[in-house]
Amino acid sequence: MLHTLIFVRLETYIMADLSQFDPNSVGNPNNNVFGLPFSEDDARLIIVPVPWEVTVSYNGGTARAPDSIFKASYQVDLFDIDTKDIWKEGFYMQAPELKILSKSDYLRKEAELYINYISHGDKVEDNKFMVKTLKEINAGSVWLNEWVYQQTKSLLEKGKLVVLLGGDHSTPFGFFKAIAEKHGEFGLLQIDAHCDLREAYEGFTYSHASIMYNALKEIPFITKLVQVGARDYCKEEIDFIQSANGRVKTLFDSQIKERIYEGQTWQRMVQELVDSLPQKVYLSFDIDGLEPGLCPNTGTPVHGGLQPDQVFYLLKAIINSGRHFIGFDLNEVGVSQNEWDENVGARILYKLCNLLMAANKKQ
Numbered sequence: 001m002l003h004t005l006i007f008v009r010l011e012t013y014i015m016a017d018l019s020q021f022d023p024n025s026v027g028n029p030n031n032n033v034f035g036l037p038f039s040e041d042d043a044r045l046i047i048v049p050v051p052w053e054v055t056v057s058y059n060g061g062t063a064r065a066p067d068s069i070f071k072a073s074y075q076v077d078l079f080d081i082d083t084k085d086i087w088k089e090g091f092y093m094q095a096p097e098l099k100i101l102s103k104s105d106y107l108r109k110e111a112e113l114y115i116n117y118i119s120h121g122d123k124v125e126d127n128k129f130m131v132k133t134l135k136e137i138n139a140g141s142v143w144l145n146e147w148v149y150q151q152t153k154s155l156l157e158k159g160k161l162v163v164l165l166g167g168d169h170s171t172p173f174g175f176f177k178a179i180a181e182k183h184g185e186f187g188l189l190q191i192d193a194h195c196d197l198r199e200a201y202e203g204f205t206y207s208h209a210s211i212m213y214n215a216l217k218e219i220p221f222i223t224k225l226v227q228v229g230a231r232d233y234c235k236e237e238i239d240f241i242q243s244a245n246g247r248v249k250t251l252f253d254s255q256i257k258e259r260i261y262e263g264q265t266w267q268r269m270v271q272e273l274v275d276s277l278p279q280k281v282y283l284s285f286d287i288d289g290l291e292p293g294l295c296p297n298t299g300t301p302v303h304g305g306l307q308p309d310q311v312f313y314l315l316k317a318i319i320n321s322g323r324h325f326i327g328f329d330l331n332e333v334g335v336s337q338n339e340w341d342e343n344v345g346a347r348i349l350y351k352l353c354n355l356l357m358a359a360n361k362k363q
Contacts, residue, residue: 043090061335065345180221
């Protein structure tokens with residue numbers, strides 16, 4: 001049974017002056033994410049926002065999620081019973097790059113025209129404009145991947161813990177590469193309603209629906225992909241999983257529910273998931289892996305899904321097993337009029353930051 005809480009010991013290397021900071025007070029909008037008074041230099045954990053949603057195939061809006069989550073983060077209480085005051089080591093969120101958002105907006109409009117064209121069964125090669133559009137979108141995705149790779153690589157080389165905040169689920173590909181260079185072999189834990197194992201979905205090489213296919217194809221350091229909560233997938237993806245020779249393990253949402261109906265516990269399933277992971281673990285969290293009432297404005301909502309506490313329980317079990325939690329991304333958070341999606345996203349982001357920091361506490 002998992003009962004151990006992840007209490008941490010703070011160190012004296014912290015540079016920020018917290019003597020005048022009241023963690024129980026209202027979030028100060030003059031400070032950074034979660035109202036914390038850290039700069040990028042003195043924060044140990046850096047959040048890299050990536051406002052990009054070019055290849056989304058249903059609802060848009062996730063490109064503006066990082067800014068909305070940042071604003072919602074001021075409402076998050078800093079006390080976390082699992083990690084106590086680990087935030088004192090410092091969280092900092094960079095400002096979203098406007099050049100990425102601008103390029104995303106432009107290419108998204110091009111992608112919408114392209115998707116509408118192919119949805120009617122028309123052939124791309126018959127239309128010179130569509131050929132040019134597809135080439136431009138794919139080139140834009142390559143550009144984005146390189147930007148993410150360079151940005152995250154630089155931070156990892158400085159000894160920072162790095163978190164990527166999307167955007168759609170195509171955004172962390174460059175981060176996967178940087179993580180592989182930093183840590184060598186690792187396992188990828190994916191929380192998602194979808195398998196994302198389609199090859200060049202809709203013709204987009206680096207589609208949000210192809211992120212895991214591309215990761216396994218191009219990054220051999222990913223020795224294991226463990227997927228949890230998938231409930232919307234195609235036969236192509238099932239065939240891929242079955243032919244992966246054990247490199248992919250998928251616990252489908254329907255399997256979770258059926259095992260619970262038959263009296264099995266989440267603890268038992270979690271232990272099986274933990275046992276299947278290698279020593280180093282990276283979390284790729286698509287928020288549509290959760291029950292859609294928590295994220296109704298995500299890009300592709302699907303009925304069913306997990307609760308956040310189930311994910312946190314799984315992650316704590318991974319950490320308490322002695323495995324090394326090395327980084328994570330959070331993607332596909334929607335933008336809503338009542339800020340519900342953003343508030344859920346901000347709280348999940350904070351909890352995951354705490355767990356990542358606790359798992360990498362200074363000795």
